[in-house]
Amino acid sequence: MLLKLTSLVPLYPLIGCIINGFFGLRIGKNAVGLIAAGSVGLSFLTTLIIFIGLVMTPAEERVFEQVLFTWMAVGDFTAEFGFQIDPLSMTMMLFVTGVGFLIHVYSIGYMHEEYSFYRFFAYMNLFMFSMLLLIMGNNFLIMFIGWEGVGCCSYFLIGYYFEKKSACDAGTKAFVMNRVGDFAFLLAVMYIFNIFGSIDFTTVFHAAPEKLIYDSETVTIITMLLFVGACGKSAQIPLYTWLPDAMEGPTPVSALIHAATMVTAGVYMVVRCNALFALAPITMWTVAFIGGATAIFAATIGMTQFDIKRVLAYSTVSQIGYMFMAVGVGAYTAAIFHMVTHAFFKACLFLGSGSVIHGLHGEQDMRKMGALKSHMPITFVTFFVSTLAIAGIFPLSGFFSKDEILYHALMDGNFILWGMGITGALLTAFYMFRLVFMTFFGKSNVDPHVHPHESPKVMTMPLVILAGLAFFGGALGIPLFHGWHILHNWLEPVFYFDMPSALEHSAHLLHEQGKHAPSWSHLLQPEGDHNIWVEIALMLLSLSIAVAGIFGAYICYIKKPHLPGLLTEGQWGYDLVKNKYEVDEIYDETIVKPTLEGSKLLWKECDAKGIDGAVNGIAQILGWFSNQARNFQSGFVRNYALFMVVGFIGLLIISL
Amino acid sequence: MEMEMVPLAHYLFLSATLFVIGVVGVLVRRNAIVVFMSIEIMLNAVNISLIAFDRYLNLHDGQIFSFMVMCVAAAEVSVGLAIIISLFRNKPTINLDEFNIMKS
Numbered sequence: 001m002l003l004k005l006t007s008l009v010p011l012y013p014l015i016g017c018i019i020n021g022f023f024g025l026r027i028g029k030n031a032v033g034l035i036a037a038g039s040v041g042l043s044f045l046t047t048l049i050i051f052i053g054l055v056m057t058p059a060e061e062r063v064f065e066q067v068l069f070t071w072m073a074v075g076d077f078t079a080e081f082g083f084q085i086d087p088l089s090m091t092m093m094l095f096v097t098g099v100g101f102l103i104h105v106y107s108i109g110y111m112h113e114e115y116s117f118y119r120f121f122a123y124m125n126l127f128m129f130s131m132l133l134l135i136m137g138n139n140f141l142i143m144f145i146g147w148e149g150v151g152c153c154s155y156f157l158i159g160y161y162f163e164k165k166s167a168c169d170a171g172t173k174a175f176v177m178n179r180v181g182d183f184a185f186l187l188a189v190m191y192i193f194n195i196f197g198s199i200d201f202t203t204v205f206h207a208a209p210e211k212l213i214y215d216s217e218t219v220t221i222i223t224m225l226l227f228v229g230a231c232g233k234s235a236q237i238p239l240y241t242w243l244p245d246a247m248e249g250p251t252p253v254s255a256l257i258h259a260a261t262m263v264t265a266g267v268y269m270v271v272r273c274n275a276l277f278a279l280a281p282i283t284m285w286t287v288a289f290i291g292g293a294t295a296i297f298a299a300t301i302g303m304t305q306f307d308i309k310r311v312l313a314y315s316t317v318s319q320i321g322y323m324f325m326a327v328g329v330g331a332y333t334a335a336i337f338h339m340v341t342h343a344f345f346k347a348c349l350f351l352g353s354g355s356v357i358h359g360l361h362g363e364q365d366m367r368k369m370g371a372l373k374s375h376m377p378i379t380f381v382t383f384f385v386s387t388l389a390i391a392g393i394f395p396l397s398g399f400f401s402k403d404e405i406l407y408h409a410l411m412d413g414n415f416i417l418w419g420m421g422i423t424g425a426l427l428t429a430f431y432m433f434r435l436v437f438m439t440f441f442g443k444s445n446v447d448p449h450v451h452p453h454e455s456p457k458v459m460t461m462p463l464v465i466l467a468g469l470a471f472f473g474g475a476l477g478i479p480l481f482h483g484w485h486i487l488h489n490w491l492e493p494v495f496y497f498d499m500p501s502a503l504e505h506s507a508h509l510l511h512e513q514g515k516h517a518p519s520w521s522h523l524l525q526p527e528g529d530h531n532i533w534v535e536i537a538l539m540l541l542s543l544s545i546a547v548a549g550i551f552g553a554y555i556c557y558i559k560k561p562h563l564p565g566l567l568t569e570g571q572w573g574y575d576l577v578k579n580k581y582e583v584d585e586i587y588d589e590t591i592v593k594p595t596l597e598g599s600k601l602l603w604k605e606c607d608a609k610g611i612d613g614a615v616n617g618i619a620q621i622l623g624w625f626s627n628q629a630r631n632f633q634s635g636f637v638r639n640y641a642l643f644m645v646v647g648f649i650g651l652l653i654i655s656l
Numbered sequence: 657m658e659m660e661m662v663p664l665a666h667y668l669f670l671s672a673t674l675f676v677i678g679v680v681g682v683l684v685r686r687n688a689i690v691v692f693m694s695i696e697i698m699l700n701a702v703n704i705s706l707i708a709f710d711r712y713l714n715l716h717d718g719q720i721f722s723f724m725v726m727c728v729a730a731a732e733v734s735v736g737l738a739i740i741i742s743l744f745r746n747k748p749t750i751n752l753d754e755f756n757i758m759k760s
Contacts, residue, residue, distance in 0.1 A: 635755075636755075637691075637755070638682070638683060638691070641683060642683055
């Protein structure tokens with residue numbers, strides 16, 4: 001059985017991490033690069049073999065669990081160390097190892113000048129291992145290990161340049177903000193165990209319709225907690241501020257962790273728990289609106305930034321907002337589809353920006369770029385293709401995936417959501433082309449001492465492959481005709497949820513509690529027919545929106561370069577957006593500073609004076625008594641004899 | 657020929673007097689040798705009461721005990737005198753108030 005190879009997939013990066021981490025300095029840079037990229041490459045190959053094995057099994061049997069050992073068994077609680085392979089985790093594994101491999105190869109070129117080359121690759125491999133655990137775990141606990149592992153590696157890699165204070169701060173910020181989400185996630189897992197007596201995915205999701213009442217408080221709390229966890233990891237409002245700062249890390253890290261893989265873990269987790277979310281309409285509504293709000297919010301900030309990587313970071317936040325919007329309206333396939341295509345084009349964009357930064361010797365400010373098109377043709381072409389993809393131009397991958405999300409938002413009957421999505425699409429097209437025009441077109445603002453140059457082959461090859469994927473990735477999900485959407489057919493068994501019987505169970509449970517079940521009949525109406533014409537009209541609309549955004553950017557940054565300056569000069573609204581809506585400052589004032597002040601107060605008053613004072617005081621009192629007692633021991637023998645006699649007489653008197 | 661026995665109380669009184677003399681000697685005298693002699697007096701005071709009881713109660717344990725005490729006293733004298741000699745070698749005096757080296 002090909003599926004038995006499952007446990008090898010995370011094993012390779014772990015071995016790579018151990019070798020590079022312990023012997024990296026001794027074995028030299030070439031060997032380190034070879035081991036790091038090679039181990040991920042092996043993982044990718046193994047994943048492909050497993051994929052073939054999974055495709056060959058019949059569609060309804062495509063769930064494979066491999067339990068390695070029972071990790072802990074305490075009373076009723078058992079946790080296995082096992083992996084679960086189904087179409088969903090398979091999809092994730094394929095693009096995580098695939099894109100991960102390309103980024104590892106790229107990093108060999110990008111990081112070549114670094115002294116602690118080996119440290120970088122040890123962390124990267126550890127990240128791959130954790131990410132694969134997160135994806136492949138067959139219960140919440142294994143997922144949580146991976147969840148924490150990727151957060152930890154993200155912290156290490158953001159703070160890779162630890163001699164820079166800003167990098168250390170950014171790492172700490174990312175870690176602390178993630179902790180907020182992790183805490184909620186952990187609470188949710190405990191709650192789930194409390195109700196189901198198990199943390200195994202299969203057990204919990206099968207029992208969910210029978211044990212949880214539709215729209216009850218319990219399921220809402222669980223799913224809300226899970227969603228807060230997802231918000232932390234996937235940088236959604238209100239926990240998104242760490243992601244732009246995370247750009248302090250090396251660019252390949254931004255591409256791998258903060259664009260393609262780790263930040264989509266939240267989406268994956270929500271999609272994985274779709275059986276729980278389906279029972280919680282309030283949470284679904286929240287997820288969709290938070291996603292939509294984040295999509296617009298981050299896009300507006302992205303329009304005003306000048307650091308090339310920060311623009312991409314806000315773009316990532318915005319795109320993940322789209323994914324959550326899709327999840328919120330129950331379009332799980334669309335979310336995963338967008339996640340995959342986003343991994344392709346955003347990884348390519350980040351690596352492309354890395355190539356630009358590399359060619360300009362570390363310059364990240366777009367105002368000091370321009371006209372780089374002729375200097376770095378390969379970077380330019382791949383970057384341009386990916387930009388078209390993210391802007392949603394037919395027939396590139398982003399067009400299909402984004403359009404599917406918008407279609408489902410509209411079909412959900414929610415015009416506000418759809419409006420948010422379409423506005424976000426306009427903004428996306430605008431800020432991405434703003435970036436391209438400022439970087440590659442126009443007149444050169446490059447520092448005359450810097451001579452831009454194209455990057456070496458080891459860096460451009462991954463760019464070309466990723467651009468190809470970004471171009472053709474849409475083929476995974478061609479809409480309109482039934483059966484053309486490969487990804488949909490592939491993932492369908494995972495998302496199957498028997499709503500009528502779940503509602504019946506809920507009504508039954510409510511009846512047992514002596515309550516009357518509300519009417520849920522509107523939920524059971526058959527979905528409206530798949531209207532091809534509506535979909536085509538929507539496609540044309542979103543395409544024209546994207547073109548409008550591009551045209552706007554063309555006007556502003558090529559035709560009349562003085563226009564943006566005129567429009568934004570002295571506008572308080574612009575300044576507000578440019579300062580990222582002051583969210584960081586608000587968080588600083590309302591949360592960070594009170595916490596710091598409170599901690600200082602506790603430290604100085606409570607700890608230093610209270611606790612230390614009590615301990616030292618007791619010691620001093622004892623010392624004083626000891627000093628008094630010392631005087632008895634004069635060293636004169638006759639004194640001692642006197643004491644003996646006095647004592648003896650005392651005893652005599654007592655006994656009389 | 658039956659002689660009138662000296663009553664036990666007399667012996668005990670003598671013994672107690674000697675013992676108190678010894679105790680006071682230990683406490684008030686400064687000369688190490690005199691202190692030492694006072695200790696010997698205390699030991700012998702005890703010996704007297706031991707023998708008196710032995711005789712009075714017609715036992716033999718008391719005699720054995722007093723021999724025991726004499727042996728201990730003899731051993732003590734030899735060790736004690738050795739200590740006094742080494743004290744004298746350290747400081748040319750045997751005034752006990754000059755010695756407080758037992759203090760720490």
